[in-house]
Structures are given as structure tokens and as C-alpha cells.
Amino acid sequence: MAMDLSISRFWRKKVSVYRLYGSRCKACGKVHYPPKKACPYCGSRDLELIELPKRGKLLSYTTIYAVPEGARPKSPVYFGLIDLGITKVVAELTDVADKNSLKEGIEVEAVLRRTREDRDSGLIYYLLKFRPVMVHR
Amino acid sequence: MHGPKAGIHGWGAYIPIYRLPLSEIAKVWGWSPEQYESLDVVEKAVASSDEDSVTMAYEAASNAIKRAGIDPKKIGAIFFGTESKPYAVKPSATIIGEALGITPYTMASDMEFACRAGSEGLRSLIGMVDSGLVEFGLAIGSDTAQANPGDVLEFTAASGAAAFVIGPSENASAIVEDSVTFVTDTPDFWRRATQPYPLHGEGFTGEPAYFYHIENAVRALLEKTGLKPGDFDYAIFHQPNGKFPVKVGKGLGFTIDQMKDGLVTPMIGNTYNASALMGLAKVLDKARPGEKILLAPFGSGAGSDAYYIRVTDSIEERKALAPSVGDYLDRKVLIDYGMYSKARSIMHVIK
Numbered sequence: 001m002a003m004d005l006s007i008s009r010f011w012r013k014k015v016s017v018y019r020l021y022g023s024r025c026k027a028c029g030k031v032h033y034p035p036k037k038a039c040p041y042c043g044s045r046d047l048e049l050i051e052l053p054k055r056g057k058l059l060s061y062t063t064i065y066a067v068p069e070g071a072r073p074k075s076p077v078y079f080g081l082i083d084l085g086i087t088k089v090v091a092e093l094t095d096v097a098d099k100n101s102l103k104e105g106i107e108v109e110a111v112l113r114r115t116r117e118d119r120d121s122g123l124i125y126y127l128l129k130f131r132p133v134m135v136h137r
Numbered sequence: 138m139h140g141p142k143a144g145i146h147g148w149g150a151y152i153p154i155y156r157l158p159l160s161e162i163a164k165v166w167g168w169s170p171e172q173y174e175s176l177d178v179v180e181k182a183v184a185s186s187d188e189d190s191v192t193m194a195y196e197a198a199s200n201a202i203k204r205a206g207i208d209p210k211k212i213g214a215i216f217f218g219t220e221s222k223p224y225a226v227k228p229s230a231t232i233i234g235e236a237l238g239i240t241p242y243t244m245a246s247d248m249e250f251a252c253r254a255g256s257e258g259l260r261s262l263i264g265m266v267d268s269g270l271v272e273f274g275l276a277i278g279s280d281t282a283q284a285n286p287g288d289v290l291e292f293t294a295a296s297g298a299a300a301f302v303i304g305p306s307e308n309a310s311a312i313v314e315d316s317v318t319f320v321t322d323t324p325d326f327w328r329r330a331t332q333p334y335p336l337h338g339e340g341f342t343g344e345p346a347y348f349y350h351i352e353n354a355v356r357a358l359l360e361k362t363g364l365k366p367g368d369f370d371y372a373i374f375h376q377p378n379g380k381f382p383v384k385v386g387k388g389l390g391f392t393i394d395q396m397k398d399g400l401v402t403p404m405i406g407n408t409y410n411a412s413a414l415m416g417l418a419k420v421l422d423k424a425r426p427g428e429k430i431l432l433a434p435f436g437s438g439a440g441s442d443a444y445y446i447r448v449t450d451s452i453e454e455r456k457a458l459a460p461s462v463g464d465y466l467d468r469k470v471l472i473d474y475g476m477y478s479k480a481r482s483i484m485h486v487i488k
Contacts, residue, residue: 018236073479073486074186094187095154097470112195112236113187119488124223126192126232135468136460 010125017127020054020110022087023047031087054110055133056084061093061102070116070125082108082130095131107133140316141267144309145446146207147302147455149200150418151193151279152405152465156180157477159292165474166287173292177379181406183472184281184296186480190219191229193298194279195236197411200459201275202237204310205302209237212302213271214244216258218410220251221281225330233277244271251326252375253436254278255299255410260442262303263313273304278410278434285334286483293378295406299414310452311421311430313444315362319354320440327438337437347377350441351385351433358431358443366390370428373399373416375435377407391431398423404466417446419462426450 015021016034023035027044033052038045061080071077078093080102094113096102108130117124158180159173184193194217202209217230230245248254255278262274279298284290306312325346328335351374359365366372372391374382379402386396399416401408408415413434420430430446478484 014235019238070488072488073482073484095185097154112192113185114189114192115187117488124189126236129187134460134464136464 007123015049018112020052020089020128021049022052022089024050033087033089052087052089053084054128056082056089056108056130058093058102058106058108058130059083059088059104063099068116070119074114078102080108080130092127092129093131094129101132109133141264142306143263143266143303143313144306144449145301145311145313145421146273146304146309147201147203147205148310148418148421149197149202149204149300149459150411150415150462150465151196151200151298152182152408152462152468153184153188153193153296154468154470155183155185155472155476155480156405156469157183157472157474161474161477162291166291175380176292177403178293178406179403180469180471181293181295182297182408183477183480186482188281188296189223190221190279190281190298191223191232193281193296194219194229194233194277194300197279197298197300198233198237198275198277201300201302203459204455205273205304206455206458207273207302207304209239210242212239212243212273212275214262214265214274215239216246216248216255216261216274216276218248218250218253218255218258218276218278219280220249220254220328220335220409221283222247239275250440251436251438252280252409252412253434253440253442255414256434256436256442259301259303259414260316260318260444263316266303266305273302276301276303278412278414280409280411281481282407282409283328283334288334290335290337293402293407295408297405297408297411297415299411299418301414308451309449310455311424311446311448314447315358316442316444317354317357317361318440318442319350319357321350323350323437323439325437325439343381346437346439347375347381347435348385348388350439351375351435352389354441354443355389355431355433358445362445364429364445366395368429369395369431371399371420371424372396372431373413373420374433375413375441376400376402376416377412379403401462401466415462421448421452422456422461422463424448424452426452
């Protein structure tokens with residue numbers, strides 16, 4: 001069975017895409033997402049995996065109409081730049097019923113969603129996306 | 138004789154943001170209002186194109202774990218009840234367990250019993266917790282219910298999830314004091330592996346399936362516990378539509394007052410494995426210490442469980458730790474049949 005996507009690539013990343021694990025440089029303290037083997041700021045290779053906050057503020061977003069193969073039924077796809085406090089991440093946005101609601105500074109939270117599926121083999125790839133926070137009384 | 142006891146430590150629900158008014162379905166398929174108004178359902182919850190029973194289970198379970206206030210690693214069994222598994226072969230429970238940080242030292246199974254698979258998980262966990270096999274377990278009911286477009290089933294087949302962290306009686310929000318299960322081989326509703334939509338054995342749907350099994354399970358529980366319908370503060374039944382649960386409840390001697398807080402299908406449709414369990418989550422959002430709850434999920438094929446649940450003092454401190462069912466009911470965006478077709482893959486798109 002031919003695979004459009006790499007099974008092993010997604011499997012290796014599951015802790016970062018399912019649970020939002022990033023890396024923190026023990027030398028300079030900078031936090032990166034996705035996790036890195038070496039700190040892009042100071043070059044240290046002494047890093048640790050940490051779970052990032054699942055809530056943040058939306059800084060900016062973009063709309064993608066030419067979506068990747070395996071994701072076309074979900075078109076269009078929204079990507080946001082999100083400030084989690086200790087670092088910023090780029091992640092898919094979801095539950096965007098009206099993109100005018102995607103104002104700078106709105107609070108967003110991480111939820112597990114499907115991102116793509118292999119067209120031939122049917123394997124489903126899940127990851128955390130961000131959506132405007134639930135109003136919680 | 139009383140059965141084993143266990144506690145509900147955390148409860149959680151999830152309802153997708155999108156709602157399809159039933160009038161939209163009627164417009165496309167030529168139904169007249171009186172043909173669907175008798176179902177007592179106004180809108181149905183529709184999962185988005187990036188959602189499935191696994192992603193909805195994740196959020197409901199995440200809410201339940203927040204309320205339980207436990208380290209996810211303490212969960213020793215994940216029972217995922219659904220009839221809309223993303224994979225025919227490959228467990229969904231492991232995906233949920235991995236994403237919630239429960240894996241690897243846990244049991245993880247997908248249960249199958251039409252709409253009461255999640256309840257089978259719940260009842261199994263009571264025995265497993267009471268025996269000491271596991272300290273905590275996670276029971277989930279989640280479905281993106283399928284219906285053949287144009288079939289009357291399409292009016293109510295909805296999406297949603299409910300989850301419960303089951304653990305020792307000590308420090309629980311509610312105690313499952315006793316339970317009974319009643320099953321028979323009944324051909325009321327089925328789907329073969331390669332069929333996209335389920336079918337019903339028309340004459341079997343109501344009396345020989347839904348009513349017969351729920352009535353027998355509830356009567357057996359009342360007999361076993363010595364309780365009467367009037368002893369309960371709340372009564373929650375499986376809700377294939379808005380009409381059946383009220384009819385079965387009244388027939389058993391319960392009042393609308395006891396049933397109204399546990400009804401969710403009139404607002405969001407039938408969420409199958411989450412139907413009665415979301416009713417329980419909604420009641421727990423409101424219930425006060427000492428109150429008694431009767432819960433009776435039902436699944437086609439067919440069977441029903443009846444539970445006697447007693448609320449404890451610990452419930453109050455846990456209510457605000459996660460969004461309530463009411464929060465999810467209030468968060469909604471109305472869509473038309475076109476958006477629904479896209480969301481539920483009724484339109485064929487080359488991926």
C-alpha cells in the first residue's frame with residue numbers, strides 16, 4: 001500500500017502534536033516549539049522536554065485555500081500565530097465559523113482534532129489545534 | 138443483595154459548536170413539519186469535518202479528568218463506547234489515552250453495544266474499581282451518529298460525547314450504589330461493517346426494544362434496591378428523540394419534574410452513546426449532595442442498564458472545574474444543509 005504521508009514522521013512527533021510538548025534550553029532558558037535538539041538561540045544541546053500551556057492569545061492568522069493533499073475536505077485551513085507566554089507557536093485554528101471573529105488578542109485553547117488522512121491507506125493524523133476559548137460560567 | 142460500589146469522581150461532556158435545524162433537513166428532502174415535529178427535537182449537533190468520536194471523547198474525558206483532579210497516569214482502564222469508530226481495526230482508546238497522558242500502563246478497549254457501549258464500560262469499571270484491579274478508570278460514550286441522507290433517522294442522528302472518571306467511593310462526587318443490566322437478542326437496529334449507514338427493523342424499534350429493555354432493567358433495579366420512583370430526585374433515560382424518554386419514564390411512574398434536567402436530545406438530537414450519559418453529566422452539573430439519580434441507558438440489539446446513583450458532599454467543589462453541559466448547549470452556530478454535508482462527508486471530496 002502506497003502511503004502519501006510518512007507514518008514514522010507523525011509517530012515520532014506524537015508527544016509534541018498530541019500534548020504540546022516543546023523544548024527548553026537549560027543554558028539560556030528559551031522555549032521552542034516544535035522541540036529542538038539544539039537551541040537555535042545559544043547553540044546549547046542541553047535541552048529538556050516540557051509541556052506547554054494549552055491556552056494563549058492569538059497574535060495573527062492566515063487562511064490557506066490551496067490545502068495539502070489529505071486535508072481537502074477541511075478547506076479552507078486557518079493557521080494562527082499564538083502567544084503561550086513562555087513561547088509562541090504556529091498552529092492550526094479550528095471552529096472558525098466566521099473569520100471576522102479571529103481578532104488579535106482573543107484567547108484560544110488547544111483541542112485534539114484531525115488534521116489530514118492518508119488518501120490511499122486511510123491512516124488518520126490527529127494533533128492539537130487551537131479554537132476560541134469556551135465561555136465557562 | 139447489593140452489587141459492588143464505586144464512585145464517579147469526575148464527569149465531562151462535549152458538544153460540537155455547529156447545529157443543524159431540523160427544518161433544513163425537511164427543506165432538502167421534502168418532509169412536512171408535522172413529520173418531524175413529533176420527534177420533539179429542534180436542532181441537532183453536527184461535528185465539524187476535523188472531528189470524530191475520538192476527538193470529541195478527548196474533550197469530554199479531559200473535562201472529566203479536570204473535575205476528578207487526578208493525575209491521568211492513575212487511570213488503569215479506558216473504555217471507549219461508540220458506534221462510529223474512526224477505524225474498524227485499530228483501537229480508538231489508545232489514541233485518547235496517549236493524547237490525555239494516560240498511556241502506557243493502562244487497559245484500553247473500544248466497546249460495542251450500539252448506544253449502550255459506553256454504559257457497559259461504566260458498569261464494568263464499577264466492578265474493576267471495587268475489586269482493586271484498577272484504582273481509577275475512564276468510561277466514555279462518544280458518537281458522530283450516521284444516518285442515510287433522507288432517512289427519518291437523519292433528523293436525530295447527532296454528535297457529542299460524555300465521560301466519567303470512576304474510582305473508589307471515598308472522596309467521589311457521587312456513588313453508584315447499585316446497578317442492573319437487562320439484554321436480549323433483538324433485531325431493532327444494525328449496521329454491517331461495510332455499510333455506511335445503519336438500518337432499523339421498523340416494527341422492533343419502539344415497544345420490543347427501547348421500552349421493553351429499559352422497563353425491565355429499571356423495574357429490576359427498583360426491586361433489588363427496594364426504592365420507588367418517588368424516591369429519586371432525577372430520572373435519566375436513553376434519548377433517541379424527545380418523546381421516548383418521557384413516555385418510558387411516565388410509564389414507570391416518574392414525573393416530568395424528575396426527568397426534565399436530564400433531557401438533552403430535544404436541544405441537540407440523539408448523540409447515541411453520549412445520549413443518556415450526557416443527561417447524567419447535565420444532572421451532575423446541578424445536583425446537590427444527598428440527591429438520588431436513576432440512570433437508564435439503552436442500546437439496540439438490545440439492552441439497558443439501570444443505575445442508582447447517590448450524590449455526595451464532594452460534588453460542589455468540582456462543578457466549576459470544567460465547562461458544564463449548559464455551557465456547550467449555549468455555544469452554537471447554526472448551519473445549513475450544505476455546511477452539514479461538508480462537515481459529515483456527505484459530499485464526496487477527492488482528498
